């Protein structure tokens with residue numbers, strides 16, 4: 001497609017698959033094609049340069065084509081990483097404002113119902129099937145993303161699909177997978193993650209753990225897989241509920257595991273109890289290499305399924321902002337807002353997870369205080385609900401007149417409404433993990449900052465020194481030739 005040709009407006013209806021969505025992203029001018037970047041460090045570095053240079057503007061999705069040595073294969077980074085692309089993926093009204101998308105998420109959840117997947121007889125993922133001796137994951141342009149990485153990672157924006165051996169539900173998580181050799185990849189799952197709990201169940205029974213790894217798919221599934229849902233709730237059902245129709249799945253040949261019928265590349269195999277290989281290190285989303293190379297379970301790959309001219313999706317964790325950190329912030333903010341309201345909290349006006357905290361470590365909730373203790377209730381809920389619990393650090397509650405997405409506003413509230421001696425609570429021994437650069441035992445502490453006006457002084461708190469909206473509008477109109 002010619003990048004400069006006039007593009008028709010994208011359709012509003014649900015898209016069929018990643019390729020359809022990609023075309024719509026192109027139509028709104030948010031797709032950048034990059035030809036000739038090498039798998040070895042160049043794709044990762046280009047994503048970093050483009051995302052770090054973006055500032056306030058929305059960086060494009062990056063489609064890598066003509067990858068040296070891999071004719072016909074493409075890689076895609078940053079697919080959901082702008083307000084508009086995320087809104088398109090989720091089926092929300094298009095907006096360029098972060099809080100609009102967060103609010104759409106929260107509004108959707110008011111009447112949201114999960115929709116289980118629908119099994120279909122076949123799908124494009126079966127266009128090519130590679131079996132047993134012919135399996136070679138180096139067939140794909142697997143990127144080496146950062147200079148200090150321990151290997152090439154085939155799964156970064158991936159879906160790791162496993163079935164719980166006890167009660168048969170299917171979990172999907174995004175867990176990194178590093179190529180070990182042509183027929184095996186290492187999988188790193190943090191303690192507490194659902195995939196890890198499931199794997200441990202198989203291993204305790206002395207059984208191999210079957211697994212699928214999808215490495216290119218509908219980005220709605222990536223949004224579901226990369227964010228915490230409750231244990232026992234399948235990401236397929238969650239994603240179907242947002243799509244408004246079931247996700248189509250086909251059964252894998254070996255283990256009958258459900259894979260997205262429209263996926264681009266899926267690997268199938270098993271992990272065996274006691275079988276490990278060195279994995280990592282890997283540049284992480286916090287902006288550090290926090291884990292040393294360590295022994296991790298290995299997936300022995302026995303099948304590869306892929307579409308013709310497949311598109312491998314990439315999410316490259318780096319010192320933020322990264323090619324996925326913005327979308328993670330919006331999703332997390334929407335999920336936290338929904339969860340605290342379900343827990344009974346009223347008066348929430350907005351939630352934002354700051355990109356500097358990589359959508360986990362610096363979260364802000366804004367409330368219209370209605371009663372004594374309301375602000376602290378919001379603060380503690382926003383710190384401890386499921387969506388916010390893992391690897392948190394700072395949570396700030398601000399009044400409703402402060403925009404949680406506006407860092408200047410939030411810092412102003414902290415500077416003027418927070419008394420450090422009485423307005424900072426500390427949580428101890430909270431859920432963290434090996435990627436937290438400060439901790440060693442998978443637990444950390446949380447700083448909870450109440451930056452709201454003290455409720456008992458809410459009516460007598462000093463008024464804000466700024467022009468009224470009416471005065472501003474009148475003066476701006478009169479002097480519009482200057483402004």
Ligand SMILES: Cc1cc2nc3c(=O)[nH]c(=O)nc-3n(C[C@H](O)[C@H](O)[C@H](O)COP(=O)(O)O)c2cc1C
Pocket residue numbers: 156157171172173174175176177188189190191192193194195196225226227228229315324328
């Ligand atoms: C791009 C990206 C990469 C991730 N990599 C890992 C990883 O390597 N290991 C891990 O345990 N969690 C990783 N996560 C976080 C998990 O995907 C997330 O916690 C998710 O909720 C896990 O699924 P679960 O809740 O079903 O365990 C990653 C998330 C994203 C968005």
